[in-house]
Amino acid sequence: MTLGFVRLDAPPLDPSRSEGRRLLEDELSKPRYAVEPSLWDRFREWLLGLFDTTGPGLPSWVFMFxxxxxxxxxxxxxGLLLRPEARTKRSGNDHAVLDERGVDATAYRNRAQSAVREGDWDTVVLDGYRAIVASGVERTVLDELPGRxxxxxxxxxSRAFPVEGDAxxxxxxRFDAVRxxxxxxxxxxxxxxxxxDERLAKARPELTPTGARS
Known part of the structure; x- marks a missing residue:
């Protein structure tokens, strides 16, 4: 017959309820069960810490405010980062005169004429000059160069229409000054x-090494 020996410092085989709870708490307190606080919890603790340094007795509405x-x-x-203008500036040249795709010279002229009826002279200058540049691209006087x-x-x-160079x-x-x-x-x-724009539409461009015949 073999005699068993029980360690005196071992926990009881059938612990009481209080002893079981203590053992469970001891086990859960070990580092492997630790849970990292969420980002929101960290932010809340940081914000509460700011209030702790300002002194006791602050009303709760201050925290909410x-x-x-x-x-x-x-x-x-x-919202500012998601605005179309902001995305355009991050993605390309924000000084490009033709910064909209799919808009031709006729569309720019129509927008300029609508702005005339509304007395919006800034828009007339901007879209009127865009119509001039877009027309130059359509007539192959200008290369279709993004970011120009x-x-x-x-x-x-001015090289293609030297008579109108000053204008x-x-x-x-004026386009740069307004925009x-x-x-x-x-x-x-x-x-x-x-x-x-009307005069250039009727004029014939002069051939130059950088220009083409309309």
């Missing part, structure tokens, strides 16, 4: 761009 303001600022930043600026287009168009460069300057300098256009500026 700061939380609402923080969320509003976050939403504003996200208003100034670059004016240099090439073309002046229109490009990037926030300098409001006048009715005289707007109608000058439209008149230039």
């Amino acid at each position: 700061v939380l609402v303001v923080a969320l509003a600022v976050l939403a504003l930043v996200v 600026t208003a100034h670059e287009a004016s240099l090439e168009l 073309i460069r002046a229109s490009a300057d 990037y300098g926030h300098d409001p256009a006048s009715e005289v500026d707007a109608r000058s761009v439209l008149a230039l």
Whole structure:
């Protein structure tokens, strides 16, 4: 017959309820059961920590006010980053004169004429000059070069239409001033761009090494 020996420091084979709970708590307190706090929990602890340093007795509405303001600022930043203009600036040249795909010279002219009826002279200058550049591309006077600026287009168009060179460069300057300098256009500026577009549409470009016959 074999005699068994029981260790005196071993837990009982049938622990009581309190002893079982203590053993379970001891087991769950081990590092392998630790759970990392979520991002929201960390943010909340950080925010509460800010209030702890300002002194006791702050009303609960102060915490809610700061939380609402923080969320509003976050939403504003996200909204600005998702705006089409912001995406365009991140993805390419934000000074490109033709920054919309699928819009031809006729469409730009129609938009400019609609702006004339509304007295929106800034839009007339912008879309009127875009119509000039888009027409130059359609007539193969200009290469279809993405990212071309208003100034670059004016240099090439001036070589193809030397008689209108001064007017073309002046229109490009007004385009840049209105779009990037926030300098409001006048009715005289707007109608000058439209008149230039009409004259160039009727003119025959001169052949140059960088231009082509219309």
